[in-house]
Amino acid sequence: MTNYGGYMGRVVLLDLSTKKVSNYVWTDLDREKYIGGKAMASKILYDNLTGKESPFGEDNLIVIATGPLTGTGAPSSNRFDISSLSPLTGITSSSNCGGNFGYYLKRAGIDALIIKGKCGSPTWIEIDNGSFLFHDAAVVWGLKASESQAAVQKLLNDSHGKAVRCGIATIGPAGENLVRYASVISGERAAGRAGMGAVFGSKNLKAIAAMGDQTPKIFDPERSAAHRKKWVNYIRSHPLTGSQLPKLGTAGLVSTMQVRGLLSTRNYAKGQFEGFEAVSGEALTEEQLVSNNGCLSCPIRCTRMVKVDGKKVKGPELETLGLLGGNIENRDLDLICRWNYELDELGMDTISAAGTLAWAMEANEKGLWDNGLRFGQVDKLSQVFDDIAHRRGIGNELAEGSKRLSEKYGGADFAIQSKGMELAAYEPRRAVGQGLGYAVANRGGCHLNGGYLVVLEGLGMNVNGQTPRGKADLCMVMQDIMEAISLGGQCLFTSYGIVPGFMVDKPNSLLAKTVNAVVPCLGPAVRVINKVPEIACFNLPLIPYPYELNYTVGMKMNIGKFIRTGERSYNVERAVNARFGVSAANDKLPKRLTDVPQDPNNPKTRVPLEQMKRTYYRARGWEKNGLPGEKKLRRLGIKSW
Ligand code: SF4
Incomplete structure (x- = not known):
């Protein structure tokens, strides 16, 4: 009850x-x-x-x-x-x-x-x-x-x-x-x-x-309905949630990632793919889109419906386009739509399947594992995916993921994973805050659990992606906010609405440039709010989630409490993982991303991970071993492990 x-x-x-x-x-x-x-x-x-x-x-x-x-x-x-x-x-x-x-x-x-x-x-x-x-x-x-x-x-x-x-x-x-x-x-x-x-x-x-036929009661139906009306209007008028996502889906980010050197290419050896137009959101919309679709009660409706063998099915997201496009040197959009459908039907993660495949292609090229897989040779991949799902032939080995395979055959430096989970399609050497997020994310190489800083570093805003300055604090606060948003049951894509519209519509305006320059300097302020969230005992229209929890649930939520809830969530997940051996030593990236510059002429185009990690642990109030201590857990109301 x-x-x-x-x-x-x-x-x-x-x-x-x-x-x-x-x-x-x-x-x-x-x-x-x-x-x-x-x-x-x-x-x-x-x-x-x-x-x-x-x-x-x-x-x-x-x-x-x-x-x-x-x-x-x-x-x-x-x-x-x-x-x-x-x-x-x-x-x-x-x-x-x-x-x-x-x-x-x-x-x-x-x-x-x-x-x-x-x-x-x-x-x-x-x-x-x-x-x-x-x-x-x-x-x-x-x-x-x-x-x-x-x-x-x-x-x-x-x-x-x-x-x-x-x-x-x-x-x-x-x-x-x-x-x-x-x-x-x-x-x-x-x-x-x-x-x-x-x-x-x-x-x-x-x-x-x-x-069943049961429905949850709404705490304050009138205020809840009024707030939602305003929120839905805002979502529909925002350039990202009201225009880009409905028009191009997440696939719309492919072209921006290409321009900014963020598009995973050839198993992350590069950040730009020459054939990107063929696998872009624009191409998907022009050549494949049948209709938009969306999850229940979603005004954004970002899902692209495409046709495979005459059947209307869900189209690929950005991650799948990047990882089954440039990352394996494939320019065939028809095939990506087909594989996306087949992988869903087989019940297999497209990101890890594609990441493992790219690693296997490179391992074959380097003579570490003779498996017949080659970059750009993609005509038989439907069979490979089916073999993985049924654990036949090399599929039985690919079913283990890139980390285990690299431990068996070598090639750990280019196994693009963290804690065993393959990274999404955002190449982090031009967005180092995203690189930090991949490494410290509790569940492994996840762009979202890592704080999704790439949105600030080029995909919504234009904060300098090459500087580590301020990134540790921003990573922490973004992780906590995204964590808190998802706890209510809401889609993280609604958070694009937090990026002020002018940053997207007028990226070269003086105001947008000033905001981009100032954001990396906000570290100390972010840390104070994170340490004493009680000072943020108010709500802001730009962050509508606490209002929703107030009116629908009756929780008396404000921004400070909201951030604290996300922080508690992040810490309890870290604490349970500590029991399974996680510590700072597991917060790492493959050497390709930390030691090899994306641009050989620019040593800055790599992820300066160790430097950012130290600041990140300090910002989180964790011990040097990358774990929350007893005092920290007690502050969050979590019984010590
Ligand atoms: S809930 Fe999220 S994933 Fe689903 S259609 Fe809406 S924006 Fe897209």
């Missing part, structure tokens, strides 16, 4: 080994401190994992958590989070998904689901208004993601005697075969990163379907 709006007030613990369903104690004090989503999951993992568990062990937990805004109609708010020990990185990790499962989990009366144990044989689970039914998954095991969802939907329709409205989360063959970067798919959206699909597979869990 809860006194807050937005929540259903129930967290369920599900033991697959015994099929026992029980309620997990989660109080309103926990809700105040952790809000929901990933922070809630990290706290649950912190309270239950000792450091001895393994990703594929029965003792590993999966936490599927929604936010209090999920299912309330707030803009772009129907996302859900899956957290677990990752088979790719060996530490806890999370993956965020925009499909409809989170929405329907709330309709079933549940805020979060904790899954432990292992089913004796392949199983799918039906959650109907809070009741659980276990079904034999023999007929769906082996099916691809859309086939599995269609089959489960039909089984439900047949058993209920009517068309059932539900949300389904499923794995594809990659998850069943324990590919370390297998994803979970809901609708056409993927919880792509960190191998959550393989954890499902290790538990013999093929799919979960949720349904």
